[in-house]
Amino acid sequence: MIYDYLIVGSGLFGAVFAYEAGKEGKTCLVIDKRPNVAGNIYTEQVEGINVHKYGAHIFHTSDKTVWEYVNQFAEFNNYINSPVASYKDELYNLPFNMNTFSKMWNIKTPAEAKAKIAEQIAELDIDEPQNLEEQALKLVGTDVYEKLVKGYTEKQWGRPCNELPAFIIKRLPLRFRFDNNYFSDRYQGIPIGGYTQIIEKMLEKAEVKLNTDYFEFIKENPDIAKKTVYTGAIDEFFGFKLGALEYRSVRFETEILDTDNYQGNAVVNYTAADVPFTRIIEHKHFEFGEQPKTVISREYSAEWKPGVEPYYPVNNVKNNTLYEQYRKLADEREDVIFGGRLGLYKYLDMDKVIALALETVKKELC
Numbered sequence: 179m180i181y182d183y184l185i186v187g188s189g190l191f192g193a194v195f196a197y198e199a200g201k202e203g204k205t206c207l208v209i210d211k212r213p214n215v216a217g218n219i220y221t222e223q224v225e226g227i228n229v230h231k232y233g234a235h236i237f238h239t240s241d242k243t244v245w246e247y248v249n250q251f252a253e254f255n256n257y258i259n260s261p262v263a264s265y266k267d268e269l270y271n272l273p274f275n276m277n278t279f280s281k282m283w284n285i286k287t288p289a290e291a292k293a294k295i296a297e298q299i300a301e302l303d304i305d306e307p308q309n310l311e312e313q314a315l316k317l318v319g320t321d322v323y324e325k326l327v328k329g330y331t332e333k334q335w336g337r338p339c340n341e342l343p344a345f346i347i348k349r350l351p352l353r354f355r356f357d358n359n360y361f362s363d364r365y366q367g368i369p370i371g372g373y374t375q376i377i378e379k380m381l382e383k384a385e386v387k388l389n390t391d392y393f394e395f396i397k398e399n400p401d402i403a404k405k406t407v408y409t410g411a412i413d414e415f416f417g418f419k420l421g422a423l424e425y426r427s428v429r430f431e432t433e434i435l436d437t438d439n440y441q442g443n444a445v446v447n448y449t450a451a452d453v454p455f456t457r458i459i460e461h462k463h464f465e466f467g468e469q470p471k472t473v474i475s476r477e478y479s480a481e482w483k484p485g486v487e488p489y490y491p492v493n494n495v496k497n498n499t500l501y502e503q504y505r506k507l508a509d510e511r512e513d514v515i516f517g518g519r520l521g522l523y524k525y526l527d528m529d530k531v532i533a534l535a536l537e538t539v540k541k542e543l544c
Contacts, residue, residue, distance in 0.1 A: 180399065188217060217409075231430075438470055
C-alpha cells in the first residue's frame, strides 16, 4: 500500500497533521522511534498519577481557536502554573512579583520594589550589555540575578552566564503586583487524564508503527508514501552534511515516594549552582491529586550529543545561520514537509506547534 503521507514522529505536529488529513480522507502512516505515541508530551499512569515522562508540559495559550481545538480531545482542568524557587534555605515565588520582592527585601509596596531594583541597576552602570550576565543585571539588578537567575541559567545552558550571548534574555518580566501566575495567557490548564489520550484520539484514523527508526524504515520502504511529514531533527535528515546543529537535552530521575505530598507544589526550581538538577516536578499536583503516594522527577539539563534525545535548539547566531542553510535544502524537497521543534529548529510552545500544524495542513490540502 502506498500512503498519502508518511508522518515521522507522533508528537503534536505529526498527530494534528494526521488527524486533519484523515478527516479529508487521506491515508497516513505514522512512525515513531519510541515505544509510545505523543512524543515529549507522553504521560503514563504510575500509582494512579499521570506522570509527564519527558518533562512537565503545561498548556497555555491566548489563541482561542487553538484552545477550542485541543479541548475537543480532552477536558482541561483549571491548573495555574505558580512555580516556587528554592535558593539555598530560602523559598521565593515565581515569576518575579511582589511576593518575591517582599520576601527578598522585606518591603510592602510596588514603589519600594521599583526603587530597590532601580538603585541596584544604577550602581552597576552597565551601558551596552556584552553577555547574558550583563543583560540580566541591567534588567533586574543584583539580588534577583544572583539568587534566581544566575545558577539556574548556567545549569540550563551548561555555560557561565558571562559566556552566553545577551540576546538569550531579551526581557525578564517584573510584576509589581502580588501575582504568582507564571503565564499571562487567557487559557491555561492540564488535560484531566493526561496528554496521551489527546494524541491517541488524533491518530485514530492513521496507521501507527512504534519502535521504528525512520532512516532504517525508509531504506526498506522507499516508496511507502507520496509525501513525508518529518518532525525529527532537520540536520539529521540531511545526514549532517552541513554540520551538526546544537541542542540541549534533559535527563530525568523519577521515583515513587511513600508520602502523599513531597513538596506542596507541582514545580520547584532549584536556582543555586551547587544543586545539580534544575527543578523537581511533583506530578500529582498538576491534577490536584490526593493519592496516598507521590511521584517526583528531578530534571538535569545536559549537552546534546548523538544518541541522546534532543529537546530544544540552541538558537544563537551560529546555529541560526546554519539552520538557514538547512532550510534552503528543505525548501528544495517538495516531497517533504518539515515541522515541530526539531524540524523547524525553533523553541515552540504547544499551542504554537498546534497552530503551525493546522496552518501547514490547511495549505497542503487546500
